[in-house]
Amino acid sequence: MSTPTSTPQRPLSPFMLGPYYKFQLTSVLSFAHRMTGIGLSIGTLLLAAWFIALAQGPWAYAAFAEHLTAWYGQVLLAGWSWALLYHLCNGIRHLFWDIGKGYSIPVAYASGYAVVAVSFILTGAVWALALYK
């Protein structure tokens, strides 16, 4: 029992991606949760930069705002706002799972479609407010 055995060379995550795995809505949303999470973590740099520019004064803020209002800044903000709202909606779905609710396959699919729909509706609402207030 005490003889140490060599560690078997098992495949490590994410080895299933590729030829072994068929994608479904539930798994795609799960990946999207992680991907948006990573994207949002990087996005905190932009958020911090905004407040730092504000604290530095009107010149620094104007230089920063110029990038935000440029086309690439707007594209970045659009993607970032959807990622944030998607991660928030899917996060609520995860919280329900954490208390043991919504595990059946039909409910997991229904909540998945609902999360995608609500994330786009909320993103649309935020941009409508921003553009047409």
Place this chain on the structure above:
Amino acid sequence: MSLRSPLGHARGLGSAKTGAHHFWMQRLSAVALVPLTLWFVFSVAQLSGASYTGVLHWVREPVSAVALVLFLTALLYHSMLGVQVVIEDYVHHEGVKLTSLVLSKFAHLTVAAASIFAVLKVALG
């Protein structure tokens, strides 16, 4: 037959009893972030097109300043815990894993300190 590892046997110790701490903190910060994020996103949308003074004015309101500090704290804590899980799941080389984990923690704490300081400087300045 025991399922304990030989090392665990030798030490005679049980679990450290903090196994659920990371999981619980991730959920707790998530719950806090639901209202804070919705408040932040809709507030910023309303600020669109605002001048420097307009944004300054918003941050200086006590409710905004306090909510921003809470939002940034919960956000960066939640982000730190999330990135940790991603690194632990996909980085398999021990040295690279440890280095990435330490760098991620330092980076998150730096961004948190810098952004919260900036908010307070504006709010109190």
